[in-house]
Amino acid sequence: MNRVEQDPRQGHPEGDVQSDTAAPPYQQGYPSEQLPPPPVSYQAPVVTTTTGTSFVVAAPMTVYREAPVTRTCQHCQAHVTSAVSYTNGMMVWVICGVLAFVGLWIGCCLIPFCLNSCKNVVHTCPNCHQIMGIYDRLNG
Numbered sequence: 001m002n003r004v005e006q007d008p009r010q011g012h013p014e015g016d017v018q019s020d021t022a023a024p025p026y027q028q029g030y031p032s033e034q035l036p037p038p039p040v041s042y043q044a045p046v047v048t049t050t051t052g053t054s055f056v057v058a059a060p061m062t063v064y065r066e067a068p069v070t071r072t073c074q075h076c077q078a079h080v081t082s083a084v085s086y087t088n089g090m091m092v093w094v095i096c097g098v099l100a101f102v103g104l105w106i107g108c109c110l111i112p113f114c115l116n117s118c119k120n121v122v123h124t125c126p127n128c129h130q131i132m133g134i135y136d137r138l139n140g
Contacts, residue, residue, distance in 0.1 A: 062132075065121070067084075073125040075125060075128050076130070078128075080126055085121075086119040089119060089136055090136075090138045092118050095118055099111070
């Protein structure tokens with residue numbers, strides 16, 4: 001007699017072989033997977049003065065570095081990416097003085113005035129051209 005063995009995967013909806021260790025049935029009262037809470041969005045507090053129509057809006061602190069930042073301009077209230085320019089700050093003068101002190105006074109002490117990595121970074125709004133913030137290299 002011909003005996004045909006049936007494939008154990010047939011008849012199972014996913015086509016998987018059922019294992020001996022099946023997941024326990026869902027029991028009410030047990031929490032399912034715990035997902036982390038969604039990130040908290042920062043709401044800036046608004047303080048309204050009682051005199052006239054002036055008001056103060058406290059914005060979250062923005063850290064200014066070498067790269068442009070995207071934020072709301074405190075002057076024109078537009079959401080912009082800051083324009084970056086460089087100005088000579090105290091670090092340029094300190095490096096220049098140190099180079100002159102060690103004997104590089106014949107022009108080499110002027111090198112820091114040509115390097116943007118020694119200068120302060122000024123972030124301005126491209127709409128209203130007001131200063132949004134300054135990154136002072138010496139004071140961090």
